[in-house]
Amino acid sequence: MLSSVSDPRLIFLCAWLVVSTLACDDSQKPPDVILVSIDTLRADALEVREDGWINMPRLAAFAEESYVFSKAYTQSPHTIVSHATMLTGLTPRTHGARADRPLSETHTTLAEALSELGYRTAGFTAHADWLSRKKGFAQGFDRFESKFRSAEANSEAAIGWLDSWWTRFSRRRGAPIFLFIHYYDVHSDWREFPYESEPRFAGFYADKAVEDFVGCRDDVCASRLLQRANAEPEFLSSREVDWIRGLYEAGVATLDRDLGEFLDALDRRGLLDTSWVVITADHGEAFGEHGRMLHSQPYREAAQVPLVIRPPAGIERVDVEALVGLVDLVPTLLEILGAPAVREIEGESLVSLMAGGPASDRLLEFDFYHVLENFSVRSARFNLIFRGPDKDIELYDLASDPDEHENVARRFPRIVSEMLSTLADSRAQRIASLADPVARQEISQEEASRLRALGYIE
Numbered sequence: 001m002l003s004s005v006s007d008p009r010l011i012f013l014c015a016w017l018v019v020s021t022l023a024c025d026d027s028q029k030p031p032d033v034i035l036v037s038i039d040t041l042r043a044d045a046l047e048v049r050e051d052g053w054i055n056m057p058r059l060a061a062f063a064e065e066s067y068v069f070s071k072a073y074t075q076s077p078h079t080i081v082s083h084a085t086m087l088t089g090l091t092p093r094t095h096g097a098r099a100d101r102p103l104s105e106t107h108t109t110l111a112e113a114l115s116e117l118g119y120r121t122a123g124f125t126a127h128a129d130w131l132s133r134k135k136g137f138a139q140g141f142d143r144f145e146s147k148f149r150s151a152e153a154n155s156e157a158a159i160g161w162l163d164s165w166w167t168r169f170s171r172r173r174g175a176p177i178f179l180f181i182h183y184y185d186v187h188s189d190w191r192e193f194p195y196e197s198e199p200r201f202a203g204f205y206a207d208k209a210v211e212d213f214v215g216c217r218d219d220v221c222a223s224r225l226l227q228r229a230n231a232e233p234e235f236l237s238s239r240e241v242d243w244i245r246g247l248y249e250a251g252v253a254t255l256d257r258d259l260g261e262f263l264d265a266l267d268r269r270g271l272l273d274t275s276w277v278v279i280t281a282d283h284g285e286a287f288g289e290h291g292r293m294l295h296s297q298p299y300r301e302a303a304q305v306p307l308v309i310r311p312p313a314g315i316e317r318v319d320v321e322a323l324v325g326l327v328d329l330v331p332t333l334l335e336i337l338g339a340p341a342v343r344e345i346e347g348e349s350l351v352s353l354m355a356g357g358p359a360s361d362r363l364l365e366f367d368f369y370h371v372l373e374n375f376s377v378r379s380a381r382f383n384l385i386f387r388g389p390d391k392d393i394e395l396y397d398l399a400s401d402p403d404e405h406e407n408v409a410r411r412f413p414r415i416v417s418e419m420l421s422t423l424a425d426s427r428a429q430r431i432a433s434l435a436d437p438v439a440r441q442e443i444s445q446e447e448a449s450r451l452r453a454l455g456y457i458e
């Protein structure tokens, strides 16, 4: 629901009139669009803690001028898969991108759609393997760079593009810009310590330091150490997990400083007055909440993401509590810009929710690394997790158990059956509506019937 601090419909209408090419005279160029993806940023990074501490003061201040979605979820915990959804408006099962398969040229990306509208487009990603040209992520970008580099260096490259003669010339001639920037600093790495942070943020973990433990054990370090902990539950003590969480928090605080400097650079160039700015993440990160580290499980800590959308010049904060997904981002931006809908879109535009409209009765899917038998599906109230026909279904009642610890599947068999049935119907419809016959064949109707074969639904 929306906050009552002001009339969000009026604010939205004003922003719309200012930015819409349909409503304004020819001298009024369409708004710029800036999409910031912070890899591995937990949704609770925005929260004010019990002691009043805010770990991301710059992002929190930015949120005060934005639409803030408190129940936003990724459709996959994998960086490639999630970004492919974020940039196409398609679910993982449809776009098919994954570690061993690039994003297909047959899909229309946001950059391609905006390019068609006359936008100058640029993408700067901080993972040279996953979000790369060879993985299909350069589609639609006039300028595309993917390099392993810090947020600071990546921002510098993006600002360099903004300041380039060509970009400035294009903007003066009335062309809007679409800038996509990806930060990787708070993802664990394979070197000495997980998560990137500055020494001045060491207070986040110094008081949690564990004697003789510096992030390595048995010559296993950083991300591999976290993977080992997933394979061997007793490998890390709870104190060690706390210490590692402190490292992550320090990384997030460092990233917030870098994000703030990037926003300042945009502001100095007048871009915060002309741009719709989206700040989000591809997935969160787990610290043993459900017995695992890293991000592979469909529980809140890894599946929920921050989603902040700021219109040109900002607004008084509007909180939107409806269930939304990264899959909704492309249709939302296209509607805001008055752009024609892309042929294949599976997400829902959030414009109506932003203007105070009612939430739809929807389900959101989450895929585990494309293991088709394994998925989670969320409604506004429940998270259902299916791990294969020989495993118990998990169902969590988010109204009474937001942290997802008490499995209530046996208590609510009808909810389980209804959610699976609705899911099967929507998958069958989706497959039937696919325009690409190859994709239709690949996904096949077997997938829709798979759920029926499990015996939970008729």
Ligand SMILES: [Zn+2]
Pocket (backbone or CB within 6 Å): 039, 040, 077, 078, 079, 080, 187, 282, 283
């Ligand atoms: Zn990621």
